[in-house]
Amino acid sequence: MRIFKKYGTFLCFILLFIILNLGLSFALRPYSGSGSEMWKGFAAKGQLDMVYTGTSFCLCDVDPALVDEVTGLKSYNMGTNMQSIQSSYIALKQAIERGGITRAIVGIDPEIMEMGRQDNFRAEACFVRNLSDTLPVSKKIAADASFVASKDFIGTPSSVLYYFPWTYDRVGNPSLNIREKTQGQILDMTDHRDENGHYGSDEIYGEGRHFIDLTSLVQWNNEVDDLYYINVQKDNLDTLEDMAKLCNKENVELFVIAFPTTQALSVYRLDSYQEYTDLIRNTLSKYGVEYYDYNLAKEEYVDVFNLEIYRDNGHLNNRGTEQFSKALGTMVTKYEKGEDVKEMFYDLPPYEGN
Template identity: 25%
Template sequence: MKRFFTRGISVIAGTLIFVFICHQLNYIFCATDEWFQQLFRSYYKQDNIDNLFLGSSVVYFSENPEIMDEETGLNNFNLSSNAQRIDTSYFLLKDAIEKNDLKNVYIDCYSWIMTEYEIWDNEKQQYVMVDYIDDPYNDGQLWKLIDELKFSLTKAQIIAEYSKEGDVFGAVLPFTRYRQKLFDWDYIKENLALKTKTKKNNGEPEIHTDEYGFKCYIQEKGYQYIDTEIPEDGRALAKERDFNKYCMGKKGESWLRKCIELCQKNNINVTLYVTPNIELQIASTENYDRYYRELTAIADEYNVELYDFNLIKEDYLDLNDRSMFCDVHHMNAKGAEKFTKLLAKVLRSNPDKNKEMFYESIVQKKACEKPMLYGCYFYDYNEESGVESDPSEYDYRDFVIASNRENMKYTVSRTINGKNDGIPELIQESTDNKEIKIPINEHGIIYIDGEYENQHQIIEIDY
């Protein structure tokens, strides 16, 4: 008996020592993320959440819960994170249902997180099609989020789900995901400094101010305040989606359906919506209406409301107002204030009346709006082997001019840094050609003069 008791004490002591060592190793090696720390610190402080918003960074930049609280008289929370996958939103939704008496759930269906696209596979030495959920780039954010969740049945389900195809040890023992940093003293020193800094601030977020005086900081209930405005020459973005070639991913669609069904099973009102993007981003997909049709079909099947604010009429929100955006993907504080008030108005209004506020398609929207030159989207390629070659071998960048008129004429010139004393050279004059090919190692400014019915718009693009 004594021997059995001694052995039991040894096992318990050994387990406690093992847990303590693992805890310390997690503290030393697991990356610190201020956003996730503040998000879940605020999440666990809530007595009850009435309205839950789920999505990626476009949500936490554009929907201000404090304003939404004032507009609705309810407690609103953004349970959203950078690059958040729809399967992650599902598990966060489950956790929120366990802890709260939810009245409404609003799921942002940003096209970037719901669709398929191509990535370069180094092993196969070719491009492969992936669903957003399968892109390895998005795994890191998922684990950071899991690390901040308190242990619960839902967290156990998340770990079990992602251990099927991934790193089992990484799920159970988070520090093992950072084994490549074992002797990286600079990383360890920096990570510990960040954690010590967070403790000294009592968990309060820092206000970051850049050289131009713009502020950025994390507010309560999942809102990122930023007052930066997109620069005037920030009119170019990489073409990351091609909705003529690919559209909604099967996995993305499946998990979206699970989110809707989970809400309906628990008698929670669920609404789908899409946070507005700057017009240039929508134009870069070349067939956004295809995505909207696929999303509409799902909403109709489940009899839930869908509001795509990329189709909002300019009388209610002018998406060509660049002062509302901090970059080509996200709104700033000014845009968030306008959008949150509009979103609250739409969500509490009669759905049939709301239809008057939206166009039926991007094609219709372009035809009804005044002529507008948005900017350029671009893709890189190799002159000999095209876009299917190894990205490290790309030597040209193809800029595609985006506007809302097919018969607009373009005069294009450019400067080249270090050449011609900064004097622009003419590339084309008053033609409908939209493509500008430039060697990838050259830099300068592109000047585009868009002419439509004797009216001119001139923009500059830093390349």
């Protein structure tokens, strides 16, 4: 009673602050966000044989059900929008510890390998927060602490904002969100993934986009001046190496891939892309891990340069997903049979620079 008399006003305002935050969280935090669905789906799957990690390319391009038809395994798609290599590492670790996986397919691309975590705070924080929400209290505290105390965030506002998820994990339509929460169900199924973690679409990419294939790649590089030079961040490369080490230690077969997109070969300088590819291969080869670039897949596996298998300039539609997912299954099966997986891919044409 004495304490309340002394600190009563202070406590009232703390309560007001908490109520305001809870209210904003209710209105703005998604009822069933992509990341939240991924972790809940992962928890519901129980024991798994294989997972896929990566950005929205993974989320859209990989249908675990189709891969499982080829491999006979049980797999789950852990891809999320703007998933960094560090978040992929977290996903991989969880999949090993909780899912008991023996295989993993990790998708990377130059943009992710160049990206700084601080520039990607919202995606990073959502990823860890959504994971943390599915964990028991002690592990939740540990997961939260590992994020806010990381060297990338401890000295930035992100370390404080993490505890107010409505500031970074927010919907574009609060009224729909409130209705979904009060009714306890998803009212609009757009932008939600299936029970295997895949998010499919039947949309077909529009006409009139310029598209480079392997035969015109060298000429493209000779003609265009402002192609992009890839600059991989050391932290990201170190994390990729840590993934390889972890998989080696836990006897998990790791496959590192690049998802097929319409623009990987047309945006970057060919010599830079080659250097990047060599860097990734050399880093992974120390651990006996291979890197497969599906932008170079042969037509019989994935018709990479056919615009009709894409839903936009980067992501596959259901038709493309079918080809690609089966190709992934074939890759895993061939590897386990000791067959030559590299025959599924073309080589990059040699290029010395302009």
